[in-house]
Amino acid sequence: MKRAIKRVLTIETRRNDLILGTLRSIEKYGYQNSTVQTICEESGVSRGLIGHYFESKDDLLMAAFQHLNAELDKEARLAVRAAGPDPFRRLIAAGLITFAQERRYSQVTLHFWSTALSNPKLLEHHRNLWARFRASTERLMTRAAAERNMEIDIRHSALMFTQLIDGLWLGWTLEKSYDLETCRMLVRDWICKLFNEDPANYPTTMPVREEGSPHVQG
Amino acid sequence: MKRAIKRVLTIETRRNDLILGTLRSIEKYGYQNSTVQTICEESGVSRGLIGHYFESKDDLLMAAFQHLNAELDKEARLAVRAAGPDPFRRLIAAGLITFAQERRYSQVTLHFWSTALSNPKLLEHHRNLWARFRASTERLMTRAAAERNMEIDIRHSALMFTQLIDGLWLGWTLEKSYDLETCRMLVRDWICKLFNEDPANYPTTMPVREEGSPHVQG
Amino acid sequence: MKRAIKRVLTIETRRNDLILGTLRSIEKYGYQNSTVQTICEESGVSRGLIGHYFESKDDLLMAAFQHLNAELDKEARLAVRAAGPDPFRRLIAAGLITFAQERRYSQVTLHFWSTALSNPKLLEHHRNLWARFRASTERLMTRAAAERNMEIDIRHSALMFTQLIDGLWLGWTLEKSYDLETCRMLVRDWICKLFNEDPANYPTTMPVREEGSPHVQG
Amino acid sequence: MKRAIKRVLTIETRRNDLILGTLRSIEKYGYQNSTVQTICEESGVSRGLIGHYFESKDDLLMAAFQHLNAELDKEARLAVRAAGPDPFRRLIAAGLITFAQERRYSQVTLHFWSTALSNPKLLEHHRNLWARFRASTERLMTRAAAERNMEIDIRHSALMFTQLIDGLWLGWTLEKSYDLETCRMLVRDWICKLFNEDPANYPTTMPVREEGSPHVQG
DNA sequence: TATGAATGAGCATTCATTCAT
DNA sequence: GATGAATGAATGCTCATTCAT
Numbered sequence: 001m002k003r004a005i006k007r008v009l010t011i012e013t014r015r016n017d018l019i020l021g022t023l024r025s026i027e028k029y030g031y032q033n034s035t036v037q038t039i040c041e042e043s044g045v046s047r048g049l050i051g052h053y054f055e056s057k058d059d060l061l062m063a064a065f066q067h068l069n070a071e072l073d074k075e076a077r078l079a080v081r082a083a084g085p086d087p088f089r090r091l092i093a094a095g096l097i098t099f100a101q102e103r104r105y106s107q108v109t110l111h112f113w114s115t116a117l118s119n120p121k122l123l124e125h126h127r128n129l130w131a132r133f134r135a136s137t138e139r140l141m142t143r144a145a146a147e148r149n150m151e152i153d154i155r156h157s158a159l160m161f162t163q164l165i166d167g168l169w170l171g172w173t174l175e176k177s178y179d180l181e182t183c184r185m186l187v188r189d190w191i192c193k194l195f196n197e198d199p200a201n202y203p204t205t206m207p208v209r210e211e212g213s214p215h216v217q218g
Numbered sequence: 219m220k221r222a223i224k225r226v227l228t229i230e231t232r233r234n235d236l237i238l239g240t241l242r243s244i245e246k247y248g249y250q251n252s253t254v255q256t257i258c259e260e261s262g263v264s265r266g267l268i269g270h271y272f273e274s275k276d277d278l279l280m281a282a283f284q285h286l287n288a289e290l291d292k293e294a295r296l297a298v299r300a301a302g303p304d305p306f307r308r309l310i311a312a313g314l315i316t317f318a319q320e321r322r323y324s325q326v327t328l329h330f331w332s333t334a335l336s337n338p339k340l341l342e343h344h345r346n347l348w349a350r351f352r353a354s355t356e357r358l359m360t361r362a363a364a365e366r367n368m369e370i371d372i373r374h375s376a377l378m379f380t381q382l383i384d385g386l387w388l389g390w391t392l393e394k395s396y397d398l399e400t401c402r403m404l405v406r407d408w409i410c411k412l413f414n415e416d417p418a419n420y421p422t423t424m425p426v427r428e429e430g431s432p433h434v435q436g
Numbered sequence: 437m438k439r440a441i442k443r444v445l446t447i448e449t450r451r452n453d454l455i456l457g458t459l460r461s462i463e464k465y466g467y468q469n470s471t472v473q474t475i476c477e478e479s480g481v482s483r484g485l486i487g488h489y490f491e492s493k494d495d496l497l498m499a500a501f502q503h504l505n506a507e508l509d510k511e512a513r514l515a516v517r518a519a520g521p522d523p524f525r526r527l528i529a530a531g532l533i534t535f536a537q538e539r540r541y542s543q544v545t546l547h548f549w550s551t552a553l554s555n556p557k558l559l560e561h562h563r564n565l566w567a568r569f570r571a572s573t574e575r576l577m578t579r580a581a582a583e584r585n586m587e588i589d590i591r592h593s594a595l596m597f598t599q600l601i602d603g604l605w606l607g608w609t610l611e612k613s614y615d616l617e618t619c620r621m622l623v624r625d626w627i628c629k630l631f632n633e634d635p636a637n638y639p640t641t642m643p644v645r646e647e648g649s650p651h652v653q654g
Numbered sequence: 655m656k657r658a659i660k661r662v663l664t665i666e667t668r669r670n671d672l673i674l675g676t677l678r679s680i681e682k683y684g685y686q687n688s689t690v691q692t693i694c695e696e697s698g699v700s701r702g703l704i705g706h707y708f709e710s711k712d713d714l715l716m717a718a719f720q721h722l723n724a725e726l727d728k729e730a731r732l733a734v735r736a737a738g739p740d741p742f743r744r745l746i747a748a749g750l751i752t753f754a755q756e757r758r759y760s761q762v763t764l765h766f767w768s769t770a771l772s773n774p775k776l777l778e779h780h781r782n783l784w785a786r787f788r789a790s791t792e793r794l795m796t797r798a799a800a801e802r803n804m805e806i807d808i809r810h811s812a813l814m815f816t817q818l819i820d821g822l823w824l825g826w827t828l829e830k831s832y833d834l835e836t837c838r839m840l841v842r843d844w845i846c847k848l849f850n851e852d853p854a855n856y857p858t859t860m861p862v863r864e865e866g867s868p869h870v871q872g
Numbered sequence: 873t874a875t876g877a878a879t880g881a882g883c884a885t886t887c888a889t890t891c892a893t
Numbered sequence: 894g895a896t897g898a899a900t901g902a903a904t905g906c907t908c909a910t911t912c913a914t
Contacts, residue, residue, distance in 0.1 A: 117249075159389075160404055160408070473905095482878060484881090485878065554684030602820075603818055606821065613784075701896080
């Protein structure tokens with residue numbers, strides 16, 4: 001293998017190691033207690049290495065957040081695609097994927113959101129992501145309504161949908177007083193009711209991910 | 219007034235000054251950028267004073283979080299009581315109060331939640347509070363359903379209710395892409411639909427708080 | 437004493453402690469080996485104190501350099517004034533003061549000069565100082581020449597004067613292969629020759645500084 | 655060519671590359687900002703190579719200083735030799751060569767001097783060099799005086815000569831407030847006056863160096 | 873009681889050096 | 894011989910906490 005290619009591979013590997021170590025560290029010790037020390041320990045590298053692959057600790061944190069979001073986004077896209085062409089089924093898939101399983105790094109997102117409040121760059125990133133998800137939801141709802149000749153307040157319905165998901169996810173992350181199956185059921189029932197569909201026809205179990213299509217690894 | 223009582227009053231005053239200064243500092247500079255320095259500046263006291271009234275900065279932060287929650291809780295109770303004896307109206311009031319106005323310290327809560335993830339004491343506190351709110355919601359729903367001879371899945375409905383509120387609040391805090399009136403409307407409409415009531419009969423405007431019953435001051 | 441005044445005194449005292457500690461550290465360990473650690477040790481304070489009185493280590497170094505220059509400048513002014521009104525005697529005094537005695541912090545200046553090469557602010561400071569000294573020399577030479585009805589190339593003579601002094605000082609600092617008396621003699625003889633004066637009439641010994649008019653202390 | 659000889663050549667080439675890169679780096683970035691990184695970049699080699707040819711960064715810096723001095727020394731010798739057999743002309747040549755042209759690495763010398771203050775080996779090296787130059791000056795002055803039947807204070811005159819040169823060089827390096835032609839003129843005039851010679855007979859222009867005898871290359 | 877000067881542990885970052893390839 | 898990835902000691906800086914006044 002050519003040296004240049006090999007180097008690029010090493011760089012990507014190391015960057016990934018550090019990103020995953022960062023996520024592990026935040027999950028394990030919390031955002032505020034995650035130091036270069038803990039991150040490098042979790043990454044299995046020495047303290048000085050961060051400087052080789054990231055401009056600063058902040059840069060690494062940002063990269064970790066983007067990585068996490070990208071993985072979750074990719075996973076969501078896959079789930080939606082796997083649901084087939086029907087916009088209603090796609091909506092349900094989009095609603096359930098967040099609660100598909102005990103997710104790694106679930107707490108990390110909350111830490112990042114808190115940080116985003118005083119970090120314009122992070123906030124911008126988050127807002128773009130959520131705006132996209134809401135827009136995608138609106139498109140699916142529009143099509144599902146059209147197929148049923150229904151008139152639906154798309155904007156408000158999409159808002160309900162996304163914020164119900166976020167609210168359920170938030171409560172589950174903080175409280176663990178209800179389980180993921182309940183979340184899935186509530187989301188499915190709400191969306192079914194919106195479109196006058198029978199929930200019984202739409203299972204809350206997610207299609208099992210086949211081996212080799214991981215989401216966030218590490 | 220006896221000296222002992224006077225001292226207790228001073229102590230309470232000082233603690234309150236510091237707590238409000240803490241909330242102001244977090245709102246102004248963010249959680250991570252709030253130092254003993256910024257907190258004491260906002261409180262109008264000298265840096266060394268924290269040690270007299272709190273065990274540590276963490277202790278003060280904890281107290282500030284509890285204070286904030288207590289105020290919000292009190293405010294909610296007042297709003298519910300002001301709604302009169304009808305359980306359904308009380309439910310609506312409970313649902314709308316969170317979005318009553320541009321709330322001070324709205325970001326602080328998110329910061330504290332993030333912190334709670336790695337602070338068992340804080341987390342416990344939060345869980346108790348939310349459990350109580352959900353229990354209260356369940357009681358109101360039970361009564362409202364009984365009055366209407368309706369059968370409702372109380373537990374799941376209460377969960378929907380609380381998490382919809384949290385989700386709307388979370389999105390509003392992070393994104394500001396929709397306004398509080400929208401939040402109030404969505405919550406009212408959902409609860410009205412649950413009990414087959416006409417939203418038109420239940421305005422989303424909150425009763426004006428009379429002078430002298432402020433919530434979080436400072 | 438009023439508290440405010442007291443505080444200002446403390447601040448000045450501490451700043452001075454740190455400045456003198458800095459000079460001592462540089463003299464003792466060299467510029468490159470002077471760390472916050474060594475400076476604070478020499479100053480007799482803890483490592484964190486620098487942050488209270490100076491913006492950064494660089495800021496302290498700058499202040500130390502300015503302090504040193506100010507002291508040397510003050511000392512030179514006093515020596516010149518003590519020489520009386522005769523411009524020629526004032527010239528000689530200005531020429532000899534640099535070599536008046538084994539000066540503390542003699543090496544520090546060289547360190548700072550080296551640093552100035554890549555520090556525009558420091559360089560600017562140095563250039564202003566030297567320009568002023570050269571201008572003052574030119575004025576004295578102009579008057580001394582006028583009194584003697586002599587025509588002298590003032591600009592070049594002033595340049596010779598200042599650079600001869602610098603050259604002798606530099607060699608003495610680096611080599612110690614000749615003594616200060618030799619420096620004084622060479623400078624005096626050169627200036628006497630320039631104005632056709634008999635060196636024998638102008639001793640190279642400096643008037644003894646009376647107690648209480650120290651230069652760089654510490 | 656035998657392999658051993660070839661290797662020695664490679665070693666010398668590499669060492670020279672690194673030495674010149676060091677000088678370039680110091681000139682470009684300053685002494686304090688010259689890291690192994692910048693030096694190797696300037697040298698066109700990889701970071702790890704220093705370890706193969708020098709014991710340490712300090713060792714390389716030392717070698718660079720010695721190299722620079724050796725080049726300057728060689729250049730001075732050539733200039734003196736080119737001035738012919740007349741000791742007076744040789745003196746003038748020795749005095750002018752320092753200001754012959756905008757010299758590369760002019761700032762480097764000052765950096766090294768500052769370093770020498772806390773580096774005995776460097777200091778020793780410098781002292782030997784300067785002692786030799788002073789001794790050579792004394793020999794030339796002795797011969798020039800003898801030819802003219804003059805009595806001159808050789809030691810002090812040589813001291814004036816060397817330190818005047820150093821002082822002019824120092825001021826020029828730090829201030830750039832006068833030019834090299836002025837330096838040459840002042841040195842020439844001083845030495846002419848010492849020996850009662852007419853400066854008009856001794857141009858300050860240096861004989862042009864023929865191609866192929868550069869001094870510090872790189 | 874209240875102050876703010878002082879402390880020093882903890883932090884991110886830099887960088888000369890090492891060493892597997 | 895040459896590379897550059899990896900190391901970790903050292904540095905400047907921040908800041909919660911202490912304590913003399």
